[in-house]
Amino acid sequence: xxxxxxxxxxxxxxxxxxxxxxxxxxxxxxxxxxxxxxxxxxxxxxxxxxxxxxxxxxxxxxxxxxxxxxxxxxxxxxxxxxxxxxxxxxxxxxxxxxxxxxxxxxxxxxxxxxxxxxxxxxxxxxxxxxxxxxxxxxxxxxxxxxxxxxxxxxxxxxxxxxxxxxxxxxxxxxxxxxxxxxxxxxxxxxxxxxxxxxxxxxxxxxxxxxxxxxxxxxxxxxxxxxxxxxxxxxxxxxxxxxxxxxxxxxxxxxxxxxxxxxxxxxxxxxxxxxxxxxxxxxxxxxxxxxxxxxxxxxxxxxxxxxxxxxxxxxxxxxxxxxxxxxxxxxxxxxxxxxxxxxxxxxxxxxxxxxxxxxxxxxxxxxxxxxxxxxxxxxxxxxxxxxxxxxxxxxxxxxxxxxxxxxxxxxxxxxxxxxxxxxxxxxxxxxxxxxxxxxxxxxxxxxxxxxxxxxxxxxxxxxxxxxxxxxxxxxxxxxxxxxxxxxxxxxxxxxxxxxxxxxxxxxxxxxxxxxxxxxxxxxxxxxxxxxxxxxxxxxxxxxxxxxxxxxxxxxxxxxxxxxxxxxxxxxxxxxxxxxxxxxxxxxxxxxxxxxxxxxxxxxxxxxxxxxxxxxxxxxxxxxxxxxxxxxxxxxxxxxxxxxxxxxxxxxxx
RNA sequence: GCGCCCGUAGCUCAGUUGGAUAGAGCGUCUGGCUACGAACCAGAAGGUCGGCAGUUCGAAUCUGUCCGGGCGCACCA
Numbered sequence: 001x002x003x004x005x006x007x008x009x010x011x012x013x014x015x016x017x018x019x020x021x022x023x024x025x026x027x028x029x030x031x032x033x034x035x036x037x038x039x040x041x042x043x044x045x046x047x048x049x050x051x052x053x054x055x056x057x058x059x060x061x062x063x064x065x066x067x068x069x070x071x072x073x074x075x076x077x078x079x080x081x082x083x084x085x086x087x088x089x090x091x092x093x094x095x096x097x098x099x100x101x102x103x104x105x106x107x108x109x110x111x112x113x114x115x116x117x118x119x120x121x122x123x124x125x126x127x128x129x130x131x132x133x134x135x136x137x138x139x140x141x142x143x144x145x146x147x148x149x150x151x152x153x154x155x156x157x158x159x160x161x162x163x164x165x166x167x168x169x170x171x172x173x174x175x176x177x178x179x180x181x182x183x184x185x186x187x188x189x190x191x192x193x194x195x196x197x198x199x200x201x202x203x204x205x206x207x208x209x210x211x212x213x214x215x216x217x218x219x220x221x222x223x224x225x226x227x228x229x230x231x232x233x234x235x236x237x238x239x240x241x242x243x244x245x246x247x248x249x250x251x252x253x254x255x256x257x258x259x260x261x262x263x264x265x266x267x268x269x270x271x272x273x274x275x276x277x278x279x280x281x282x283x284x285x286x287x288x289x290x291x292x293x294x295x296x297x298x299x300x301x302x303x304x305x306x307x308x309x310x311x312x313x314x315x316x317x318x319x320x321x322x323x324x325x326x327x328x329x330x331x332x333x334x335x336x337x338x339x340x341x342x343x344x345x346x347x348x349x350x351x352x353x354x355x356x357x358x359x360x361x362x363x364x365x366x367x368x369x370x371x372x373x374x375x376x377x378x379x380x381x382x383x384x385x386x387x388x389x390x391x392x393x394x395x396x397x398x399x400x401x402x403x404x405x406x407x408x409x410x411x412x413x414x415x416x417x418x419x420x421x422x423x424x425x426x427x428x429x430x431x432x433x434x435x436x437x438x439x440x441x442x443x444x445x446x447x448x449x450x451x452x453x454x455x456x457x458x459x460x461x462x463x464x465x466x467x468x469x470x471x472x473x474x475x476x477x478x479x480x481x482x483x484x485x486x487x488x489x490x491x492x493x494x495x496x497x498x499x500x501x502x503x504x505x506x507x508x509x510x511x512x513x514x515x516x517x518x519x520x521x522x523x524x525x526x527x528x529x530x531x532x533x534x535x536x537x538x539x540x541x542x543x544x545x546x547x548x549x550x551x552x553x554x555x556x557x558x559x560x561x562x563x564x565x566x567x568x569x570x571x572x573x574x575x576x577x578x579x580x581x582x583x584x585x586x587x588x589x590x591x592x593x594x595x596x597x598x599x600x601x602x603x604x605x606x607x608x609x610x611x612x613x614x615x616x617x618x619x620x621x622x623x624x625x626x627x628x629x630x631x632x633x634x635x636x637x638x639x640x641x642x643x644x645x646x647x648x649x650x651x652x
Numbered sequence: 653g654c655g656c657c658c659g660u661a662g663c664u665c666a667g668u669u670g671g672a673u674a675g676a677g678c679g680u681c682u683g684g685c686u687a688c689g690a691a692c693c694a695g696a697a698g699g700u701c702g703g704c705a706g707u708u709c710g711a712a713u714c715u716g717u718c719c720g721g722g723c724g725c726a727c728c729a
Contacts, residue, residue: 033672043671049709056709080672081709120729161728296727305655305725318727325729388723390656418657419723442721470691490691501677502665505657507722514664514678518691521665521677528691536688584668596666599676610693630688652691 001097002573003580005072006040009086012070013044013063020066023051035570038077038085045082056082072096090569091560097576097632098551098559104579106147110379113336114140114415117154117250117257118385120162121242123200124193125249126453127510128386128420128446134499134645135417136384137255138591141643142582151375155332156262156360158239159224160325161217162448166196167224167234168216169203178233185241193245194455196238201451225267247350247358249456253492254645256352259375260360265344266331268363272323274342275331284402285316295319304398314395326392330399337400337408338377346372380411387416387505415589417504421445422454423511430454443509454510463491466516467524475651486649490524493646497523500595500644521599523646529602529609530641530648533634536614540627543615550628553621562625567608572629574604575636582643591644598640605633 006029013027025047032041045060052059060082067076074089116136119129136152143150157163170176176184185192207214223231243260250256266272276297279285285297297317304314316327334340344361351357359372385393393414400409421443427434432452438444446453467487475483498515502508518524540547554562563569578597585593614630617623641648 028669028671030671031668033674037672041672046671046709083672157729293727298727312725315727320727322727324727329729387657389729391724392729421722445723474689474691506665507658509664511664517678519678520691522691524691525677532688532692539688588668592666593668596676603676606692607694609688610690613687615688652689 002577038087042084090563094559113378115153116384121239122162122166123197125456154257164220169199204449265361271331382415418507423509489647493523526602
């Protein structure tokens with residue numbers, strides 16, 4: 001609603017300025033600093049002042065006098081040195097919100113692919129991975145809420161170095177056979193992903209101590225590529241089991257995927273061979289004959305760097321003929337856009353609670369009775385990958401461009417975010433001994449190789465434990481199972497909010513105290529506001545009353561009378577901005593903006609809740625109005641929380 | 653060395669793309685549970701927006717420069 005009016009005012013001014021001054025002005029709209037200034041503010045007069053060589057105040061007065069009536073706008077006034085402040089017609093605004101809202105039209109454009117999570121399947125997920133998944137999943141929810149068609153991909157590097165290292169650990173270090181490992185995986189009391197976490201760290205440490213053992217890695221990689229022998233079998237076992245673990249961890253946070261494209265299929269189905277031919281044909285890469293890269297196929301630095309002088313060419317194919325990660329990524333990116341001329345085969349891997357099926361790629365046709373949906377063929381691709389891989393993402397985009405797919409290159413978006421690091425206090429709590437050098441740093445990088453980090457499931461467990469204490473102390477009479485469900489919802493709400501409240505390019509120095517907080521700007525605070533709104537409506541029923549027919553009992557005059565109270569108007573206004581907030585957040589690519597909005601909305605409601613008894617209100621009109629406000633707020637907040645992937649507990 | 657990012661209240665962070673008196677949360681201090689359960693609310697204190705110079709009606713935001721910190725720049729991913 002707010003958004004609609006915003007656009008209407010913007011359009012009216014754009015048109016008027018065009019006609020009156022012959023200027024095609026990009027009319028910007030702002031929120032006034034102070035609410036007394038009205039609902040929206042236009043600095044248009046400042047923008048025009050230079051071109052018209054007239055004082056802004058004069059232009060503003062002219063605009064205000066000449067713009068004419070805009071439906072929904074009650075007043076317009078010149079303020080400060082030339083601001084135009086716009087006040088809405090409150091009665092009309094409220095009545096419009098009361099009327100059934102028209103379905104927003106589906107946005108034009110094709111499918112959007114969002115790739116996120118992408119954890120190496122060789123160890124348990126940690127907080128860094130959680131940030132990736134929370135950002136990716138929330139952005140997906142944001143896009144879907146605007147009606148976009150979105151496909152979620154989670155790329156599985158099941159044949160890479162990291163898997164190889166754990167396989168080498170099992171095979172050489174622990175002398176375990178595939179049968180042994182299969183046994184470990186099926187053993188009830190064993191967390192296989194945790195076990196691999198430790199083994200990975202131990203294997204890496206072993207490489208450090210005896211560098212000659214690095215030969216294990218290349219032997220294992222070759223065995224995996226050949227697809228033969230114990231190591232190849234181990235790789236399958238490890239990767240598949242860990243992928244299952246990751247899917248389950250992410251599901252705890254409500255994160256689901258549509259398809260898991262795997263590197264093994266990119267290899268076996270020779271995706272790379274097709275991409276290689278394309279790259280050679282269009283001369284995007286060339287065979288280097290001299291220097292340190294002699295014998296390699298490389299992409300010239302000029303393709304991906306503005307500063308080509310100081311930048312080295314990027315090796316795409318090694319001198320031994322094997323392809324680098326970037327090469328495979330170019331092939332994968334081409335496939336996402338449907339540009340490769342090849343496709344995977346697929347089989348269903350899981351069915352989520354809502355019936356949605358998760359597919360995984362295979363290298364052979366499967367007798368899938370169920371029709372496989374069409375994957376890929378995206379109009380736009382978001383890759384949720386941390387900022388440290390910017391350079392590689394630039395190379396991938398340069399690859400597309402060099403192949404002549406400049407449109408798709410422009411629609412390839414690196415949705416980057418900063419890392420999650422560990423605060424010094426957090427390291428101390430984990431019993432991690434820091435070097436003299438590390439102790440002086442503001443934070444310490446998570447390292448899977450060193451086994452340094454906070455495991456995702458441990459953190460979730462810890463949060464649930466704390467939430468359960470709170471729930472049990474407040475609702476000792478509630479059945480344990482119910483307490484557990486509520487505590488889980490609160491824990492997930494706290495975690496998702498914590499991961500989302502920072503903007504993407506801010507490093508999170510992880511700290512248990514902050515992550516475990518349920519007060520202030522946190523998920524539980526927002527959940528609490530929603531629970532309170534629901535409580536009021538439930539209590540109403542318990543008293544034997546039913547929800548009034550708002551439309552009948554709140555005609556525009558009544559709406560106008562009630563909305564004269566500034567407090568009411570401000571809460572309503574805030575709640576009506578949900579669409580605008582999400583739209584803005586999508587444009588900015590910032591899930592944090594949605595989180596912030598949810599918090600502000602909750603804050604406004606808590607204040608309102610505290611100040612105005614609703615069920616006890618004597619005046620009928622006012623009571624109906626307050627109930628309507630509560631109901632409207634509840635709906636808006638629930639929608640927003642749903643976009644954030646945060647559930648609303650039955651009670652708190 | 654080159655490139656990217658960051659520096660805003662004691663701490664952790666926002667700041668709608670150049671606009672009005674720079675905002676939240678935590679922490680500290682003060683007050684509020686016999687209303688719809690206080691995971692809450694109200695109030696107070698707390699700022700040279702890292703420094704300097706510039707651009708202009710107007711700068712936390714843009715440019716330059718310096719200081720401090722982080723991350724990249726593999727025939728690893």
